[in-house]
Amino acid sequence: MSTATRARRYRDVPAALIFVGPAAVGFLTFYLWPAIRGFYLSLTDFSLLSAPEFIGLENYERLIGDHLFWNALLVTLEYVVINIAVQTVFAVLLAVLMHRLTRSMTIRSIVLLPYLIANVIAALVWYSMLDYQTGVVNQLLEWLSVDRVAFFGETTTAIPTIALVNTWRHVGYTALLVFAGLQAIPKQVYEAAAMDGASEWKTFWRVTLPLLRPVMALVLVLTVIGSFQVFDTVAVTTTGGPINATRVIYYYIFEQAFARFDFGYASAMSFALFVILAGVAYAQLRLTRASQSDLS
Amino acid sequence: MAIASTPQAGADLTPPPPGRPRSVRPDRRGVPWGRIAGWATLVVVMIVTLVPFYWMLRTSLSNTRALAAGSGELLPVDFTLGAYKRVLGLSTTAEAVSEGGSGASVNFWLYLRNSVIVATLVTAGQVFFSAMAAYAFARLSWPGRDTVFFLFLSALMIPPIFTTLPNFILIKDLGLLNTYLGIVLPGLLMTPFAVFFLRQFFLNASHELEEAARIDGAGHARIFLRIIVPLNQAPITTLAxxxxxxxxxxxxxxxxxxKSENVRVLTVALGVFQAQTQRGTPDWAGLMAATLIAALPIMVLFAVFGRRVINSIGFTGIK
Structure with missing residues (x-):
């Protein structure tokens, strides 16, 4: 390295320290250090009252034998599957409809609206609309001569209900992500398909969907990981019940840490979740060949 | 182009007849059933999207005691502004109870103020400090720059709960539980997403103005505040x-x-309010009035900046 380029390379160091300083402090204090500390805590017995006591892998052994942990994972998985399946189908449908029919900003705004209000609010509004006694949905069911349903109150319906409420909140956002992907597909591809006499249906399956694959892969990784983190809706409606039907993993961790003050065990579960999510994301990216595009 | 499923795509290179809109296929069968079905689906989706908002309003203007009997009514049942008065602490306990409130004192003005304080502090701090960092990553040359940036980005992979538990312990040890500072601190200095987002834009800004300013003797602070920030006003606003x-x-x-009353924000207050009112018959009107108050500021923000938010969605996908 010549002295000139070396000088150039180091020219901005003092300024860089100042500019990156606050963010670096934030990163070290609230991201990097807690991540390391979180892993360490997972190897300890820690109740907040006394100093953490190192116990090796005991928390992880306990986790393997804890049927509530596996139940939480299973419940979360049920939630994720319903949430993602319904949400993805509707988001793609909505995005394609918008793409083919209208450029209206108003429609796009309406579609996004539920995403802008808090989870807590979406949960409470649906909680009131789905109430067994006074909810309008049950009133509708009665008019249709169908039995009333305690949507949040039965073990079989609670998770699907929560999954669909959150689908309502997120589907528009996901649709707009897919929509952005659709806009990147060149018009000529559609012109060619139309000239070959391909129907809308055929065009969708043979042209749109294959070309959308990289975008869909990214959208799926993001929504699946987000979906695993369901908490707010459970916290303000069912609080884990009935029985353990909605005790999702985030809620179970929250309870272990803040109701039982078992921070060591809660940290171990958080780390397990971290590993699971990393695995899920990796598998998804491999399966969907996310980094390769068919457009080129 | 490598589209296996349309082998004839490149065979016929005749341009499409002019004047035929791309999205409308030539109509050979008279009634465009496809388009009608498409629009019908869109309208149904719009209705499902909007009805809960209307129902929030309708229920909030009802009398909770009358709701059970009129659960299917489209208009407010026994119209009253009582729920709003109750939630904003403007009605007496007797009034509140007579309309189905719990009678417990609630004051959403306080929570509204707390939410404004918290969201404003987080936004101002996070956007400003992240912009500074983005400037260092995009426009300054220093050893280790790309490594540090990659390290920042890798934090996007960590599920929030993993860092949340130790962060709680830290805030507790600092004695900042139940203070505004404790609530805002983790988001005040940066998020990996904000740095990444702004860096993308700062990278693209032209170097000419910057060079000219440098020749005129402007320092980094001046270049950052007078050139980079104004030039990137749009993405900075979007991020904010x-x-x-x-x-x-x-x-x-x-x-x-x-959780304590004096710093409690709206979302937390809604959860507490819900839990308090749950025994017996919930105060639905009060609850919906409260949710509407909590949602309103965001709706207003969206009404003003909606287009910007929507146009940024494609980009925020990486969030």
Missing amino acids: ILTYITAWNDYFWPLLVG
């Missing part, structure tokens, strides 16, 4: 709006560190 909405809607963190 997104940050504000995220901070406003956050529930988990403020629930952990800010």
